[in-house]
Structures are given as C-alpha cells and as structure tokens.
Amino acid sequence: MTPGDKKLYLFLLVPAILVLLLFVGAPICQSIFLSFHRDIIALPQLKTPFVGLDNFGELLRDPVARHSFLITVIFVATTTSFELLIGLLIALLINHRFPGRGALRACVLIPWAIPTVVSAQMWRFLFNDAYGMINYVIFGVESARYIPWLAMPGTALSALIIADIWKTSSFAALLILAGLQVIPDELYRAARVDGAGSWRRFWHITWPLIRPALLVALLFRTIDAFRVFDLAFVMTPGGPADATNVLQLYGYKKMFVEGWMGYGSAISVSVFLIVLVLAIIYLRTIGRHLMEARA
Template identity: 35%
Template sequence: MQGILLGFTDSKAGLNAVVSFNGLENYARLAGNELFWNSFRIGLVWAFGVTALQFLASLGLALLLNLDLKFRGVARTLALVPWAMPPVVIAIMWRLMLNPSYGPINEAMRTVGFPGDINWLGSFSTALPAVIVVGVWAGMPQTTITLLAGLQNVPAELHEAAAIDGAGVLHRFWHVTLPALRPIIVAITTLDLIWNFNSFALVFVLTAGGPGGQTMLPMLFAYNEAFRYGEFGYAAAMGNVMVIVISVFLFLYLRGQARSRLS
C-alpha cells in the first residue's frame, strides 16, 4: 500500500528531502515518456516470447520424460538443474557461454564453419533473442514438472480406447492429451507470463538493459529511475502501472478457470 501511495508523490532521493502529494503528475509525465513505453513493449515481447517458447520446449521435454525410457530418473533430475540455480548464477554462466571472444557457443560455431565472433549480448540484433533463450532455459523446469504431473494424470483408458478406434499417435495427442491438459496449460502459462513480465535479476546481470535499451524491461527501467536517478515517486508510479497490467493477466486467468469449472 505504501508503494502505491508513493506513486502519487514527488518523493526523491536525498537527506531531509520534502515529500509532497502531486496527484496524477507522475502518471501524466509517464504517459509522454516514450522510453518507458518502449521498455513496456520490449517487456511484452520478452514475456510472451519466453512464455510461448518455454511452453513448447517444456511440453516436448515432459512428453519425453513421460516415456518408459532407460535412465528416466536421472533425466528428470537433470531437468530440474536450472530450477536449483539462482537467477544471478544462471546469468553469469550464460554470460560466459555467450562471450564473443572465448565463449563455448562461438567456439562450437567456429568448429562447424559458422562465424564465431558474434557478440550475442552486445549486438542490437541478437541481444533480445539471446536473452529470451536464456529465459526459456531458466524457466523450463517448473513448467516441465507441472506438465509432466498432468501427463501422468491422463487416464490410460482414454488412450487405449482411442487406439482401439484406430487413432494414431498424433491424433491421440491432439484429441486426448491436450484436452486433458487444458486446465494445467492455462494455469502454468498464465503464471509463467506473470513471472516473466516481472523478471529483473536475470536480465539485469546479463545486459543491464543494453545495448542501447534493446533489453530494457519495465522493471529495469523503474529500477534505474529509482536507484540511479533518485526518482522514487516516479518509479513507484511505473510500478503501479505494472501492477495494473499483472492484475489484468490475473483477471483473465481467474475468469478462464471459472469458465473451465462451469464447463
């Protein structure tokens, strides 16, 4: 509540700074701030891109881990490794891997004859896609485990009945597996979208919003306004706008859950 109220003041950094109520002045200023709205656009691209790719990769991995394969237990344990690592550690590890001079990714590309001098995190064209890939890798475990739990709860009788009726593997996946997973898919993708939109530590350590603001997420922009420029009230107003956006996501999720229960 205090953070919300702060967005309606002119609070700034400084000893003995006088704080006064300024109504909607921060929001009027924010409405004309193209840099913030550009960061907002980048944040939506990041959130939807990571969430979509994360879901597809996690679904494929969950289907693989659901098979009765050798060393399945080891594979499931390895799939959880990113979940056990703090975002800062993940970011540092990937910074080393994506290093243009000695990173193993560029080294591998040189080995197979591709250009091996790409500055993944420092180029305008590759920074955001590279950060999205890291975000997908970092967030896959929870999505994979959730989908795997859902797959194990799909009644085997449904697949057997569909197979007896002559349905192939793809047909059974599309008409049996996916409908059974629908509530879980809606829940995990909505939560992933909210978590990804709120991302801070991973991107902050990877690029700090660079190069040239190409990976400047809204949380990073608000952080800079608050702790680099001392505009606490203005940064709080940005946070309030982001809370409204997240509330919209939550409303759509809860409405979807209510409709699925009724149906």
C-alpha cells in the same frame, strides 16, 4: 466441525497472515503510496508533495518507458510461447515409461533450480564476445568472426530470451507433466482398441485434458516473465542502447540509481497492475475450462 474448532483454526492462521501483511502487504502499500508522490532522494528540500496521478501521466508520455514496455512485451510473448512448447515436449517425453526416467526428470529440473543470478552470469560468459562458448561452437578458432552477442541491440535481447527459455522451460514442463499424469490410462487403451493412431490420441485425449494445466503454466509464466529483472540486470544492465531495458529494470534504475522514488514506484505499480489484470483474465478462463472439464 464445532464452532470452537473454527476459532482455533482462525487463531492458527494469525501468524501466517501477519507475515504476509508485513512482508507482502506493507511493501505493496508503500509502493502505491510513493507512486502518488514526488519523492526525490537527492533533493530533500523539495519535500515529498502529493502529486496525484502525475507520475502515471508522465509515464504514459515517457518514450523510454514506452520502449521498455515494448521490449518487455516482446520478451514475454517469445519466452512464454517457446517455454510452453518446449515444456510440452519435455513433459510428453518424461511422461513415457523408459529406463532412467526418474533421473531424467530430476535433470530436467536443474536449470530451474539454479538461482537466476547464477545462470544469468553463466549465460553472460557463454555469450562473451572474446572467449564465449557459443562463439567457439559456431565459429571454432576463427576468432575474427566471433559475434559480440551482448553488444548489439538485436542479439542482446535474443540472448536474454534464450537464457530465460533455457531456465524456465522445465518449470512449464513440470506443470504440464502434472496435467498429463491425471489422464487415466484407460482412455488411451480404449482409443487404441478403437484404432486411433498416436496423433489422433494426442489431439482427442491428451490435448483437451491438459489444456487446464497448460493454462496454469501460461498464467505463471506470463506473470513471471513480466517481472523479469535479474536476468537483464546481470547480463546487460539495460544496454546497449536501452535494448534490454525491461520495465522492472527501468523502474529499478529510476528508484535506486537516480533516487526518483515516486516515479520508479509508479513504474512498479504499473507492472503490478498489468500482471493483476492478466491474472484475472487467465483465472476466469481457467475457471471456465475447469467447469467445462467437470461437466
């Protein structure tokens, strides 16, 4: 590569960098800037004074925010673990050779390809207390026993979790499948020659070799689950009794419903920081694993 080429490469990168700065960098900076100010849209008379870390201090003392954080953690923990487990099973299944595998692989991706707003709306109908399919499947025509899933705090959050697992397990499956496919067939053949059963082959060959892929899937899913918003926004808007008021939805309500821009931004910035820290931890672990794998 000549120095002239390098200049050209850099020059060709400019548009992409500009787009990123404009549509990613600027909003993030704006959010961080707002989170250090008191900015209430409905009260322009108060101006927008700089308040330092006041918004974040308030956030730590806010019981609603603590509750939202707890709900979000429950949501993240349950959805990611189930999604990885189901994803792994799906990936193992569609990694086998059998007739119609291509079609099945495509089908598995359908839930993930549907926009979240649409699938959330679909699940809202499925969970409906009067004419929902789920009630019909469980109780048949005995409508007196129908359960109002989205109207009770405990089941409303579970409904959200189920909808998310349905939607994103296939994404986890796709990532894990990629990991499965790089495992050379010779390893399995050699193991078979040595008399290893299928369980042993899984634990001693498959499992260690797909761990990096699993970690990548875990990283993506945790980060994504932490930012959950659209599912809750469509299915329950936070209710009942704040049972599904996940952090991002709480931030949205503060900003766009109440017009409390500074405080709402502090919430999003906190979510951003949590996700950032998680990503760094994961990436370091994954990095180490990849090193080990290479060695």
